[in-house]
Amino acid sequence: MGAIDTAAFLRDLYELREIGRFRSGVHRPTYSPQDMQARRWLVERLTACGLVASIDGIGNVYGRHPGPGPHLLVGSHIETQNEAGWLDGALGVMAGVALARAGLPVDVCAFADEEGHFEGGFLGSRSIIGELSDEEIDRSRNRTDGMPLRDALRAAGLEGRARMGLEPGRHKGYFELHIEQGTQLEGSGLRLGVVSGIVAIWQWRIVVEGQQDHAGGTTMAERRDAGLAAVRLLAAVDAEFPGIAGERSTWTTGRIVLTPGAPSIIPGRAEVLFQFRDVSVPVLERMEVGLRALVRESNRRERCSVTVEQIARAIPAVCDPAMMAALEGAAEELAPGAWQVMPSGAGHDAQVLARRMPAAMLFVPSIGGVSHHWAEDTKDEDLALGVEVLGEAALRVLGR
Numbered sequence: 371m372g373a374i375d376t377a378a379f380l381r382d383l384y385e386l387r388e389i390g391r392f393r394s395g396v397h398r399p400t401y402s403p404q405d406m407q408a409r410r411w412l413v414e415r416l417t418a419c420g421l422v423a424s425i426d427g428i429g430n431v432y433g434r435h436p437g438p439g440p441h442l443l444v445g446s447h448i449e450t451q452n453e454a455g456w457l458d459g460a461l462g463v464m465a466g467v468a469l470a471r472a473g474l475p476v477d478v479c480a481f482a483d484e485e486g487h488f489e490g491g492f493l494g495s496r497s498i499i500g501e502l503s504d505e506e507i508d509r510s511r512n513r514t515d516g517m518p519l520r521d522a523l524r525a526a527g528l529e530g531r532a533r534m535g536l537e538p539g540r541h542k543g544y545f546e547l548h549i550e551q552g553t554q555l556e557g558s559g560l561r562l563g564v565v566s567g568i569v570a571i572w573q574w575r576i577v578v579e580g581q582q583d584h585a586g587g588t589t590m591a592e593r594r595d596a597g598l599a600a601v602r603l604l605a606a607v608d609a610e611f612p613g614i615a616g617e618r619s620t621w622t623t624g625r626i627v628l629t630p631g632a633p634s635i636i637p638g639r640a641e642v643l644f645q646f647r648d649v650s651v652p653v654l655e656r657m658e659v660g661l662r663a664l665v666r667e668s669n670r671r672e673r674c675s676v677t678v679e680q681i682a683r684a685i686p687a688v689c690d691p692a693m694m695a696a697l698e699g700a701a702e703e704l705a706p707g708a709w710q711v712m713p714s715g716a717g718h719d720a721q722v723l724a725r726r727m728p729a730a731m732l733f734v735p736s737i738g739g740v741s742h743h744w745a746e747d748t749k750d751e752d753l754a755l756g757v758e759v760l761g762e763a764a765l766r767v768l769g770r
């Protein structure tokens with residue numbers, strides 16, 4: 371194997387940043403024209419470094435190493451949240467390209483829709499491990515505009531394409547390089563994080579039905595304000611959860627849509643996208659019990675009716691000790707004392723791949739901890755160190 375060409379690696383990242391550019395970040399929602407342009411660009415990049423590349427029926431972009439094994443699988447995602455960061459996902463995919471370019475026996479994959487633009491979550495990585503049914507694809511809709519996934523796949527030119535699966539026994543393990551998306555590394559003056567475990571995200575749609583009516587003529591005593599009922603329920607969750615959640619649990623309301631959404635009309639409907647996260651399933655289950663109890667309480671107390679529907683139920687993952695040890699050894703060799711073992715508060719495709727093979731992740735610092743925002747950034751020297759440590763860890767796992 372040759373040395374990792376970090377200059378070419380950084381060039382790749384900066385070139386990919388221009389596809390769907392938004393201010394200093396990117397806007398590449400899954401299956402959007404700019405996302406599909408990025409996928410076709412990636413096929414060219416994978417081919418140029420000697421892999422046999424293709425895009426499958428769910429949008430996974432896979433580069434297969436043609437030479438003898440044993441092989442590793444290296445990847446992440448290249449779609450992004452809306453108007454978000456240029457490194458979230460792209461870093462891990464282009465790190466795979468850099469390892470392939472250096473001659474390592476790696477397959478590289480950009481898994482589709484890690485960012486969950488469509489209901490279900492981890493569509494690409496669950497598809498490749500055989501955990502995404504056609505029936506689920508038929509049911510899934512875009513979380514923002516409700517577009518059926520089937521229509522989005524057709525518009526992206528992917529309709530009717532076969533979805534690929536992993537070749538059993540082909541890979542010794544899966545590595546993912548990713549930005550931390552938090553402040554721990556930067557706050558501790560460290561440059562690398564070896565991930566110990568990855569949280570699960572349990573995503574919910576909460577719908578409150580009230581009565582649309584006049585904001586002036588309808589007295590406060592008689593109105594059925596779906597917006598206020600939603601806000602009261604979310605406030606009750608925020609009051610109750612600290613007593614039932616875990617130390618690192620998080621809960622977030624990312625979207626509230628009031629219908630019809632006019633200042634002089636009492637909203638008849640509120641649709642809330644709410645999620646919570648933890649590394650422990652019992653803690654997640656406690657939060658689900660708490661949420662459902664608060665919904666029942668709201669239906670007893672309010673004049674509006676509330677329903678709650680789960681739209682994603684990921685599984686947390688523990689990273690593979692041997693793969694972690696390879697990362698730790700490589701980090702200590704290339705950045706002595708400048709690394710730590712840490713959990714991931716973000717979800718990643720690695721937690722899905724971990725159900726089929728040993729998996730581990732390496733973090734590099736996020737400047738200011740910023741992510742899922744166009745200002746997301748990491749120093750070039752930290753990006754370069756990350757891919758070099760990943761390459762060294764890969765050699766250790768491959769016994770080179």
Ligand code: HGY
Pocket residue numbers: 458484485486715716717718
């Ligand atoms: O939300 C997450 O944790 C991931 O970045 N999609």
Ligand code: MN
Pocket residue numbers: 447458459484548717718
């Ligand atoms: Mn990501």
Ligand code: MN
Pocket residue numbers: 451458485742
């Ligand atoms: Mn993300």
